[in-house]
Amino acid sequence: MRFLSFSSFKAVVLFSFFIAPSISAKQYFIENKQAYQDIASHLVAGDSVTLKNGVWTDFEILLKGKGTKQSPISLTAETKGKVILSGQSNLRLAGEYLQASGLVFKNGYTPTSAVIEFRQNKENLAYHSRVTEMVIDNFNNPDKEESDYWIALYGQHNRFDHNHIVGKRNKGVTLAVRLDSENSQQNYHQIDHNYFGYRPVFGSNGGETIRIGTSHYSLTNSNTRVENNYFEHTNGEVEIISVKSGKNIIRGNVFFEARGTLTLRHGRGNLIENNIFIGNGKDHTGGIRVINEDQIIRNNYLEGLTGYRFGSGFTVMNGVPNSPINRYNQVDNATIENNTFINVRHIQLAAGSDRERSATPINSRFRKNLVFNVNAQQPFTVFDDVSGILFADNIANSKVLPELAAGFKQQQIELKLAPNGLLYPDSSINAGASRDLTTLSRNDTGVSWYAKVPAVVAFDSGKTHTVNAEPAALLTAIQNAESGDVLEIKAGAFTVPKLIDIDKTLTIRAQKAGSVTLSYERSTLFEIKNGGSLKLDGLIISGERCPDAAGNSVVRTQKWGMIENYRLEVLNAKLVDLDINHSFSFFVTGKGALADNILLENNQFSKVTGDILRLNTEIENLGVYNAEYVTLQHNVFNDIKGAVTKLYRGGTDESTFGPHFVMTDNQLTHVGFGKRNKRNASVYLQGVQVTNISNNQFKNSAPVRIDHTVGEPKTLIARNTFDGTSAPVVQEIHFGGPSTAIVKNNTLINQTQD
Template identity: 70%
Template sequence: MRLINLTIIKLSLIILGCISTATIAKDYFVDSKQAYIDIASNLKAGDKVILKNGTWTDFEILLQGQGTEKSPIQLIAETKGKVILSGQSNLRLAGHYLHASGLVFKNGYTPTSAVIEFRRNKSELAYHSRVSEIVIDNYNNPDKRESDYWVALYGQHNRFDHNHLVGKRNKGVTVAVRLNSEQSQQNYHQIDHNYFGYRPTFGSNGGETLRIGTSHYSLTDSHTLVENNYFEQTNGEVEIISIKSGKNIIRNNVFFEARGTLTMRHGNGNLIEENVFFGNGVEHTGGIRVINKDQIIRNNYLEGLTGFRFGSGFTVMNGVPNSSINRYHQVENAQIENNTFVNVRHIQLAAGSDAERSAVPINSVMKNNLIINENNQQPFTIFDDVSGIKFSGNVANTKVLSNVNYGVKQQAVALKRNDAGLLLPTSNKVKAGAKTDLTVISKAETGVTWYPKVPAIIAFDSGKTHTVKGSAQALLSAIENAASGDVLELAAGQYDVSKLVIIDKVLTIKAGQHAKVTLTFQRSSLFEIHDGGSLKLDGLSISGESSPDSAGNSVVRTKKWGMVNNYRLVMMNSQLVDLDINHTFDFFTTGKGALADEITLINNKFNKVSGDILRLDSEIEDLGIYNADYVTFTDNSFSNVSGSLIKLYRGGTDESTFGPHLTMTNNTLANVGLGKRNKSNASVYLHGVQVTNIDSNTFVKSAPIVIEHTVGEPNTLIVNNTFDSTEEPSVTELRVAGPHTATLKNNKVIKN
């Protein structure tokens, strides 16, 4: 009887304890920052904080406390997506078993080093905590060079999942796993089911989407799992994922039209498996880059990748003998097996080989891979001794290089696209390649369901067309009232614009059909491009006759400093005259820090310009920064231009970018570049440009082309041009001994 009573008492105490715990846990509905502050330091296991719907400005949230596995402390939105954190807001988590979800960060930037940080300070970190269903949308510091993270993971056993991150434009990694203390090492974090949307070209180092570790701690193991994420057009720099630690697993992620690579930059013993890369032929789309020891790369599917060199579809690097921790360690014991490469333009082995990077790959294998190129071009490029990579069981539809053909069987392989979107062999006799039941996570399965995954860039001419009557005031009013993507079609007449026109939306200004439209302007510039702005001009006549009689005018310019958004400028079928009212009158000049995704000039005529056509040389600190990614001249004529057609500058030794790119085809230059103020003494001046194609142009009585190669193995092609009373092009290697690497052929030089 006594035993029964004791049992009843113990059970009663357990029941009372459960009731007590349930009673202590509270729900707090918070409607102000002060209300949150009042309860934030006293949160207990099982407590739930509900933020009222609305916009919270300058709200720095600290979620702290000691939850439990079954009773975490939660911070949620009243309605998912309806709680907007703007201005200078952020979120920090410190403690155990914390969970934040449902919030949106936009229209502002973090006042600290991260938007979301899994720590309060260096000693108070987060453990077993989770951030899910949170959106960070274009939440950028207005100073593009000011670095911050969007997410910084510290502590151990934390999870970042089902989040939506799009539009990081200022310097800094989108998501960083930090290993800078013992409490954050061997962390076993999980990063899964996130949507990593468009990250525009940053134009220098510092644009990675995900980084795990840093070089300083790269010999430390992280044990971070990255799986089931979707990377769409994450174009910040050459490294999309930068692994700088050991024992990480990168699995079942999709990379869609993403310019760059999954790079094992530092650290050993990482597993890269079952990832899918869809390049769709987009320029600079890459795959996987291998460095360091004991890396396993298996069962990955790579298709339609065009990238080359460090950004190629597949790269095995050379290392530096006895490398310092921050350089390139030798590839050793890499296991590269059962991967499928379809229409992958470049597979590069011993890449980066030079006087410093002379340690070739050793003790590695490349076996049972399937390599199919429908254009019948073999993809391998070999830069050094690759005998340390043993080939076996590989199948290719083309004959490959003699160095590796002993382990690659040439075989015709028919492919058929399966329901998952992968091209697989129709015959089960082909044993090479990724497994046939490879799963492909869809974009819809990642991120959140309640926030749209909209196109990254608003296209020109995608909106409404508005007719503008022939007056400057009508034009200014139409620009003010237009929406992004709209077209302003101008009636015939002269538009003498007295104000600087700010372009902060995507806008096309064109002449109406058969209408003769002339624009003149009374300020030092006609158009100034600001954040959010891109401009297309079509069929116009633009004259500098009404411009101020002072030096330094321009037709178009960007903000002089402080742009964080990339922009586009297109002009076609237009005439530009009398840009010579004083000296140094440019067509276009860039502000510092501005980066054009595209500047395109097609079928235009320029006459009497006292400055340059394109002035793209404001970044002179030699930090790898530049002002335009793609510049294209097609079918234009330039006459009596005192300055250069283009001055495009990218200095420094950084190798993390793909650009700049210049394409110049079928243009005519007469008396270009000979002005006494043209210090470059060039009609075309290119410094550090990575890809140059100057083809079928005519230069008459003009200054020469001057090209200065720096780093990155630049690809320069100058072919089929006529140089009439014009010196031959000058190409100089500034950092590599020996003759220049440019291709000059089929050019005609006429000396009078």
């Protein structure tokens, strides 16, 4: 073996005459971007390119050439995991028999439409090519609404395997199989053994993890296989995998605590088998949604799923008669057999039935399935005629609906844990998934050299630091703290002269509740930025030293451009003197920001000229909203000019789960009558999907106002006292019938006549 040095581009070419697949094959060791550009257009079958360890910034890699099955062209890292592509970087493959591996994309985003793309442009695609052992970690465009793919598969016979994909936060599908040309159809791609980690709730449409095709090409076969992948906390939206083409195989995958469903949205003749769905009772964990013709769903195992409606543990949809290509084709000739449903809360049939979606399932079979709920509660909901589904040889441990009873045998079932980690009944029961079903481990997927770490740092999970009651001490402690730490302030009162940026998970609490008083001199005290989450406990916070100007707040997010979801918890606090000028709110969200969770518990708010929680900046009616979960419990609100909460989700999109709003055991007095409170409401909710307002006392306050939009919202208003306060007002904006809200057992006293 000998070495030739080319000083003009600092590359080393190694010729091997021992086992080289081709006498002309070369091995290139590349030290900089220019060196790669110098050799990139000359690669031939058998050539290999190794990138030097280090951080490569703004590196757009085009791997192009014609390898062969025996002699592919390869690109890899000097050491797998030690080549970091940051800034505006990407990888494109174009040609035949290309292989790329070992690179890590982090601390940046793609300058084009995809991070990894199996094409150079629409004329030059990749065929028989492979991307393996790659990492894409939080490689997000800072504009959350700017859409891109992380992986875009074009061409035919390509493989994407053993990759680690985690943390997509901006709009767009994580992995898309594109069918927009004849050369990308009937592609026989293979997507296997990948680890698809945390994808946070996106808060609108555009958060799928995998999409195969689009509605425009949904009558085309893709022939893509998605096998033996692990989906963990892929929570972006209601569709985890969106199948929009035909003849695909989704087999042997694990969906672990993942919100949403594997959805057969468009396309015919897909096979869904041997998949495992483990929800562990987590909110909105779902299973499989069936639409269209000739679908086969067999030998799947589903356990502990709580989702409902389009996100149910199992859903068979109604279709649209003579459906346009982008709507819902009727379910026809579906085979649903030998599946196991254990503690699946909702199995919904003829779901979505309305005046448009009136085509009920036909020519279909639901047989040899096992249905078990530990509380013996039957899980089925039927929304329309299901006589077009033949139910036969199914077994359940509870009674089912009368229209399904002929196809079910009810009997007592005892489940035991099998060596594969799944629950099975006695061997005499001939129903449900097979006993030799293979359980994929998360360690069997992704790469061995990149850790699968928790995506969210819990509050109070780090060290506790004692802080003197001085502004400099607090600011220094915040700067030096690690994510998850607790800052415990000694007794005292002090004024903070600077706005405090929160870009990590922090708890700030009084050493003794009520012994610390914070005032501040800027328009806000805390600003939550990307990476930040804040918990306040036991503090007294005063607005008396704020600027004499409108629009102050205590906490806000950054005003625009927040890509990472955040959490806010406020406990055992007193908020006073938020009345220096008008529109002084406790919390104000920036546009595009999304809270995973906001919790107010056991606090006292008095003399506030604005709102307590202002969560209504998304006014374009595109299905976007500012908070997934909002919980208010055991708080006292007194003399609030605005609303306790303004939470807004507009539009008619049905692809999200939230928002969720819970308000229990609070006291409201003189709330909502400020002249700038245009909604004239103490609580104003629009488009909220789950609402529970119960056991609260409203005294001399504006009414609760709720506008229902789409998604069959669940609203409960119960056991509240409305003293000198009008009854709640619930309006159905899109639904033509009476209100679907449950309003019961409330007490109205001292009502006045208008």
